[in-house]
Amino acid sequence: MKRNVKPVLVGDLTLNGEKIYIQSMLNVEAHKTEESVRQAKELEAAGCEIIRAAIPDMEAVKLVYALKEAVNIPVVADIHFDYRLAIACAEAGIDKIRINPGNIGGEEKVKAVVKACTARGIPIRIGVNGGSLEKELLAKYGSPTPEALVESAMRHVHILEACDFDDIVISIKSSNVPTMINAYRLLAQKCDYPLHLGVTEAGTERMGIIKSAVGIGSLLVDGIGETIRVSLTDEPVKEIRAAKDILMAVGKGSGVKIVSCPTCGRTKIDLISLAKRVENAVSGIDKNITVAVMGCVVNGIGEAGEADIGIAGGNGCAVLFKHGKQICKLSEDEALGRLIEEIEKL
Numbered sequence: 001m002k003r004n005v006k007p008v009l010v011g012d013l014t015l016n017g018e019k020i021y022i023q024s025m026l027n028v029e030a031h032k033t034e035e036s037v038r039q040a041k042e043l044e045a046a047g048c049e050i051i052r053a054a055i056p057d058m059e060a061v062k063l064v065y066a067l068k069e070a071v072n073i074p075v076v077a078d079i080h081f082d083y084r085l086a087i088a089c090a091e092a093g094i095d096k097i098r099i100n101p102g103n104i105g106g107e108e109k110v111k112a113v114v115k116a117c118t119a120r121g122i123p124i125r126i127g128v129n130g131g132s133l134e135k136e137l138l139a140k141y142g143s144p145t146p147e148a149l150v151e152s153a154m155r156h157v158h159i160l161e162a163c164d165f166d167d168i169v170i171s172i173k174s175s176n177v178p179t180m181i182n183a184y185r186l187l188a189q190k191c192d193y194p195l196h197l198g199v200t201e202a203g204t205e206r207m208g209i210i211k212s213a214v215g216i217g218s219l220l221v222d223g224i225g226e227t228i229r230v231s232l233t234d235e236p237v238k239e240i241r242a243a244k245d246i247l248m249a250v251g252k253g254s255g256v257k258i259v260s261c262p263t264c265g266r267t268k269i270d271l272i273s274l275a276k277r278v279e280n281a282v283s284g285i286d287k288n289i290t291v292a293v294m295g296c297v298v299n300g301i302g303e304a305g306e307a308d309i310g311i312a313g314g315n316g317c318a319v320l321f322k323h324g325k326q327i328c329k330l331s332e333d334e335a336l337g338r339l340i341e342e343i344e345k346l
């Protein structure tokens with residue numbers, strides 16, 4: 001069940017739980033404006049819906065202006081410690097600021113950031129990370145436990161609330177998947193602010209995607225999470241593809257869903273290659289349908305009962321079926337082309 005979420009506006013997107021937005025982060029050095037803009041456009045074209053950039057110093061604020069000019073998706077500034085950078089980014093038209101109010105050097109500085117954000121309707125994301133937990137919380141809990149992460153996040157939240165600011169989004173990341181899942185579950189019970197989900201330092205492509213899928217996916221199934229980021233030690237555009245796949249896997253994505261069988265001794269066609277070719281061919285089709293690619297007619301058509309359309313392997317041929325009913329027999333060579341033709345008609 002979806003939890004109740006306090007709506008927060010990020011640019012023209014409303015984080016209210018109705019749609020889950022995909023986020024990524026630039027990994028180009030912040031002063032390389034041209035390269036950063038190129039990467040931001042590439043991410044936007046790939047389906048990134050919110051883009052975050054590190055703003056390490058005043059020189060880098062130029063990037064905010066350039067990104068706002070170049071892309072049509074909200075831009076988030078990631079700021080560590082220096083409140084003046086947050087104010088400069090607010091003035092530059094940023095859509096959200098990620099900063100932890102407890103780390104910026106006192107009440108006056110927090111008030112200055114809150115004032116700049118309130119004046120422009122800019123939300124603040126509090127980003128707690130298992131690797132950078134406050135020393136006293138580490139001492140109190142012994143390690144970055146879910147409870148420690150939640151206590152840290154709520155401290156930052158209370159600092160903003162004390163300044164009458166509640167345009168808040170929270171992330172509470174850990175590279176330990178069970179810790180991350182339990183921390184978000186606990187946090188979701190404590191407040192109704194939108195939550196940004198991610199497994200931090202998830203790793204390189206293969207394990208990073210698996211860890212993110214388990215962590216983010218479990219929470220999405222629980223109805224927790226308004227924005228997601230798959231963190232990979234790789235090209236950011238791969239994060240977008242993985243995020244889309246995670247959304248699809250938990251039934252919250254859009255596009256063509258493929259179901260295909262693992263093949264067995266009954267398979268008489270080259271199903272592995274066919275399934276991959278079908279996957280590639282449907283990747284650009286914007287229809288919310290399920291397409292099955294099954295190894296045999298006897299079991300495959302029945303097992304793929306939820307599919308809108310599919311093909312099942314016969315003896316040196318393929319059978320096209322719709323909603324469990326056989327339509328016609330095709331040769332292996334014509335199967336893919338005919339399937340795509342039929343999908344286009346749906």
Ligand code: SF4
Pocket residue numbers: 261262263264265266267294295296297299300303
């Ligand atoms: S659908 Fe047929 S070929 Fe595929 S795993 Fe099931 S029985 Fe085997």
